[in-house]
Amino acid sequence: MPQRPHDLCICPSCDLVISQLPELSEGNALHCPRCGHKLKSSKSLQFSETLALSLACLITLIIANLYPLLSFDFLGSESHANILEGTILLFDNGYYFVGGVVLLASVVAPVAVFSLVAINSFLLMQKRKTPGLASMLHYQDSLIHWSMLEVFLVSFIVSLVKLIELSDIKLGWGLWSICLTIVFSGRLLLGIDSQRFWERYAAIS
Amino acid sequence: MQPSAKQAGLKLCPHCHFVQPIAEKHCPRCSMRTHSRIPYSIQKTWALIITATIALVPANLLPITVLSTRGAPKPETIMSGIINLFQSDMPVVASVVFIASIVVPFAKLVGLALILASLHMHIELSDRQRVQMFRFIDFIGRWSMLDLFVLSIMIAVFSHHKIIDVAAGPGATAFGLAVVLTLFAAKTLDTRLIWDYQT
Numbered sequence: 074m075p076q077r078p079h080d081l082c083i084c085p086s087c088d089l090v091i092s093q094l095p096e097l098s099e100g101n102a103l104h105c106p107r108c109g110h111k112l113k114s115s116k117s118l119q120f121s122e123t124l125a126l127s128l129a130c131l132i133t134l135i136i137a138n139l140y141p142l143l144s145f146d147f148l149g150s151e152s153h154a155n156i157l158e159g160t161i162l163l164f165d166n167g168y169y170f171v172g173g174v175v176l177l178a179s180v181v182a183p184v185a186v187f188s189l190v191a192i193n194s195f196l197l198m199q200k201r202k203t204p205g206l207a208s209m210l211h212y213q214d215s216l217i218h219w220s221m222l223e224v225f226l227v228s229f230i231v232s233l234v235k236l237i238e239l240s241d242i243k244l245g246w247g248l249w250s251i252c253l254t255i256v257f258s259g260r261l262l263l264g265i266d267s268q269r270f271w272e273r274y275a276a277i278s
Numbered sequence: 279m280q281p282s283a284k285q286a287g288l289k290l291c292p293h294c295h296f297v298q299p300i301a302e303k304h305c306p307r308c309s310m311r312t313h314s315r316i317p318y319s320i321q322k323t324w325a326l327i328i329t330a331t332i333a334l335v336p337a338n339l340l341p342i343t344v345l346s347t348r349g350a351p352k353p354e355t356i357m358s359g360i361i362n363l364f365q366s367d368m369p370v371v372a373s374v375v376f377i378a379s380i381v382v383p384f385a386k387l388v389g390l391a392l393i394l395a396s397l398h399m400h401i402e403l404s405d406r407q408r409v410q411m412f413r414f415i416d417f418i419g420r421w422s423m424l425d426l427f428v429l430s431i432m433i434a435v436f437s438h439h440k441i442i443d444v445a446a447g448p449g450a451t452a453f454g455l456a457v458v459l460t461l462f463a464a465k466t467l468d469t470r471l472i473w474d475y476q477t
Binding site: 080081082083085086087088089090107108109110142143145147152153154155158159160162163166168170171172174175178179207210211214218221224225227228229231232234235236238267268271274275 | 284425428432438465
């Protein structure tokens with residue numbers, strides 16, 4: 074073999090060996106010629122950008138959890154709801170599994186992912202290698218799939234349409250904050266490139 | 279036929295994408311256990327699909343929400359909730375819930391079963407079609423969480439209400455289980471097998 078093995082590119086989706094990737098031009102992405110898997114994108118973010126975006130996500134998500142999503146007055150009793158309340162009540166009624174999945178997808182996984190991206194970006198940007206860095210990078214990659222904030226937002230809209238005919242609804246700060254989180258995390262998830270993290274990790278060891 | 283890394287004696291770390299010889303047990307870069315293919319991928323995926331299919335039966339037959347007005351409980355299954363939405367003139371929301379809770383889980387199971395079956399027997403599907411189908415399944419899978427989120431939000435909204443009370447029903451656990459199992463099923467299916475089984 075003329076090249077060292079790790080200079081080759083292997084498609085993670087179809088295992089095709091690609092000996093040389095063409096240069097990536099601005100605004101484009103490279104796809105596997107056999108299965109169409111996206112191999113590299115020029116939209117991938119720098120560590121400083123992932124750090125900034127993940128901190129923004131974290132702050133807006135914490136605010137979203139502190140304030141109610143909505144409040145309304147219906148048949149003489151006022152209600153408001155925030156993200157965590159429903160899961161706590163599911164736990165109280167013995168629905169541990171449902172409560173656990175909802176809690177994981179709407180709070181735990183997003184908070185964990187944004188914190189890990191922030192910590193990992195900071196450490197790699199500073200070229201500092203700490204003992205737990207490899208496992209933090211692994212958790213970052215595997216928890217990303219369990220963060221389902223965009224599904225939560227659509228679910229909230231569905232609930233809102235169900236409630237809207239019952240009474241006047243006041244939307245709370247929690248909702249605007251979670252919308253911001255989704256805008257930031259959308260950009261973050263679109264541009265985060267775990268390859269870049271691992272390459273830097275290898276470069277500083 | 280184009281060469282696969284496996285035939286060239288190479289493999290890719292599934293975690294950090296480091297290219298290494300196939301004999302390597304742990305990735306030299308990130309020290310995780312690496313495999314050329316996900317071990318027992320087909321068996322594991324079949325097992326998860328079958329379990330998820332079984333879980334979908336109680337998920338659709340048992341009530342997912344129990345809505346009580348002045349103490350009179352009214353259990354609702356996924357389907358009766360959707361029909362209620364249609365009857366109260368909310369066709370868009372009803373369709374969204376229908377797609378997320380009924381179409382997505384079933385489409386996912388049928389799609390994954392079809393890809394797996396195509397590895398065993400001859401089915402007229404190109405490799406590209408199969409992998410595109412898989413990517414679509416993988417992408418839509420998370421949206422079946424919608425109904426559980428709606429349930430959680432509705433419970434929170436009516437938590438301290440004097441007249442109306444919303445609670446979860448046993449169907450919710452079965453449905454949650456089905457959703458989680460299908461998410462894992464899509465994870466354990468190794469798409470590279472599509473090209474391995476090529477004849």
